[in-house]
Amino acid sequence: MFTIRQILVRMRQGDTDRSIARAGLMGRKKLGLLRRQVAQRGWLDPQQPLPDDGEMAAALQRRPEGQPTQCVSSLKEHEERIAAWVAQGIQGTTIHAALVRQYGFSGSYSSVKRLIRQVRAAEAPRVTSRLTFAPGEAAQVDFGAGPLLADPRTGELRKTWFFVMTLCWSRHQYAEFVWDQKVMTWLACHRHAFAWFGGVPERVIIDNAKCAITKACINDPQVQRAYGEYAEEWAFRVDPCPPHDPQKKGIVESGVKYLKRSFLPLREFRHRDDAQQQLQAWVLGEAGNRIHGTTRQAPLNRFAEVEKALLQPLPEHPPEISEWARPKVHRDGHVQYGRCYYSVPFRFVDQRLWLRATPTTVRIYQEQERVATHPRLFQPGSFATVKDHLPPEAQAWQTQDIQWCRHKAEDIGPHCHTVVHQLFADRQLVYLRSVQNLLRLGGKYSPQRLENACARALYYGNARYKSIAEILKKGLDQEPLPLVDTSDNSTYTRGGRFLRDSKHLFH
Template sequence: MANRRFELFEYRHILVRMRRGDSDRDIARRRLMGRAKLAAVRQEAQSRGWLDPAQRMPEDAEIANVFNSIPRQVPSSSISTAEPYREQVREWFAAGVQGTTIHAALQRNHGYTGSYDAVKRMLRGLAAERVVKATTILTFAPAEAAQVDFGAGPVLTHESGIPLKTWIFVMTLCWSRHQYAEVVLDQTVETWLACHRRAFEWFGGCPSRVTIDNAKCAIIRHCLHSPEVQRSYAGLAEAYSFRIDPCPPHDPPKKGIVESGVKYVKKSFVPLREFRDLADANRQLREWIMQQAGVRDHGTTHEQPLTRFAIERPLLTRLPDVPPVLAVCSEVKVHTDGHVVYKKALYSVPFKLVGKQLWLKVTDTVVQAFHRHELVATHPRLRKPGDRHTVRDHQPPEAQAWLEHDPQWCLARAKDIGPACHAVILAMFNNTVLVNLRGAQGIVRLREKVGDARLNAACERALAFSSPHYRTIKTILDKGLDNEAAASSTTTAPTDTYLNGGRFGRDLQSLLIH
């Protein structure tokens, strides 16, 4: 009993018995206090005149002030063997080191010979000294706030047999405790925004503020004083006229209402149920909210959430007449091929922006690219990874020319130039080894330099020598041989064969003769 801590009412009871004349032996026999302690109490009470029945009984505060200041006498035999190491043990205990490890370290490093029980008693005392952090119960007015969180959902089976991990999105109205919940397959920004819109439509209105944690789909830089909100989520808040209230980092109790709501869904709805697919899971979840969760006697409010929600619903902010378009903003870099990537799909932008940072605004149907707040590209939304949407005007001029001047374009232009040119281009495309598209494009572009007549004449001469190639025609034009008839070389003397120079001075017949 020497180490026992006595309460105020016990001191008062003992003083009453002493004023009545009971001896220390009689009081100790009742096992109210040890005789050594009683002697100290009697001495202190007599010095203050408290044992005189004619005097008034001291007030509780006065008794507590006197006896709490009396140092407790601890027999030397009761001093812990671990007492010399208290500060070291306190440091280890604060660092989270377990008791057996502390005992082993004392034996190894300090030659400690005491028992583990002594260390355990000291640790128990140190734990009692810890100040318990007090919390505050937050109160909310109707329609003032909602809290949002994700929790682990049931594992669904894909039609291929692959198990799918899911999450449960939960939004709880803080006053009524009515909630919206949805099973989802991911925690992306798109899912986050869409779940908010469906939750507001479920409630038929919007609360004044939404308390969230620091999920990446909502907060891109968490900070106690200056959190940075994801641009897409900020746009949603503006469209629905609610304010975002992020919790301080690593402080989930600040949204304890939805934390409890997530646990309730996980423990009451998920177990012992079977789900065919995602749609079936959400159908069952909605029925459970309306038929069970919404009509239960809530443990905090002691009312049914749906009953309180009937009062709260008219006070919610009215939803916009036209639902806002949900848009995800994403910063991307333009690759050297003039495309940006979003969800593994490629979208073209003007080639001059290669290497620049752009912002994409992505809706369910459209992808828009912005550079310094200027819209530079618009594309339809692609869903399949690897798909690409390219606008031809976004490509460099040489690439545009290559893409636009296809074989049909070359044949059409050659036909306009003349029949010989058309025959040359057709012969080039009939080559069984080479594509010859660039050569055909080069021949057609020669019209800009020499005109249609000369080009067609050069093609006619090239055909006469069975050489329908770009280099052949270019050489004929450079040496001015297009003005000579292809058959004139047959009547020319062998000595005159090379007068005009070049391999095209003679025809095939003259080559065979000589």
């Protein structure tokens, strides 16, 4: 109506339709129609006052006589169906294709697009309210994609992330470049941020990152165990945003965008430490002393003058950074964490235990009972094994080596020691398990009987585990060995069954 009123004033002043159209107020064709309508009502008389906006709107919005009131839409029968599809978030081109394919619609996509606009215009607008925070009440946390930096170990370019924590009231922030978004990194960044601020906010508003939330849910979210313990020890509460609603932490979202647009472009970084130094200088300089677009004050001044004193004090002893995992015990009695392996007592095979890892140690629990403790390993494929955790068979294999077996056989007797020496001297097979089992026969029967059985096996030239075990089983070790006639050239006194000395061989 403001434009119509301007046109009426110029018409009253005697301006032509051409000059009014040249001013860009309305086209000449519509100006001619408007001039006829207002002339019929006497509104072009300079002596008469102009009508108010309501009267002009009611008069000019009527359609001329003979003009149809409205065209019938070709989508009339599909309006409800299209409205339901729009509510489901289906895009316009997909809706048009479905109408053509399923219902034989012959109209253009433009008609579908116009109807979708009408449907969306009829929907109630989404109304939001601005979140306000008191000094020291809350901080918001988020990650952003960082630049490619050289890996200190390999020298290759590697993707980085930057962690940002922003205090909601002052807008002062902490930022740090990291290599990953793992739980240990997440907790370490919190610790560095609290030390940077010199205090702890009452709550930390986060997204549903896996390093913090194991189950994203609007009503019953589940916090990662290590992060929950960390929050208790630092005395802050975790406030996760509802799923798919990052606007609830819009303050840090804006901070991430500001860092990407203002800090990262046109900078060069030699390595991560250099990037971190430049980032901290930027936060304390340009970012901290700018006039914030919302608060209209410098974040660093608001923080130093008001908010810093209202943060909760830091704990006297900073909590230990740790991560919980729920690994399954493998058949070899080890659990895997960080591509390294740690032993537990073999009775827990095929069970799931709790593992708590710190930068220096790994502790393994069955519920509340600690069952194993190991130093933390970092080389992939490394093993930390406690011999007492292994089953007896495995302990025997590792502790009862060749030297142990020889000493044990020597304690039993000379014949047993000879049998063991012959088995270990074999050039084809490793008889370690056979010798270990052979020596265990001394505990099953007695060392003396085992010595006699070895003597009998040597006498008959069959010094093997199976034959010795058979001798003991049948009790043949308790029978005397046959007497040897030294005058008979067909017999022998020592050595193998077919061994002869030169006297008997060439007799």
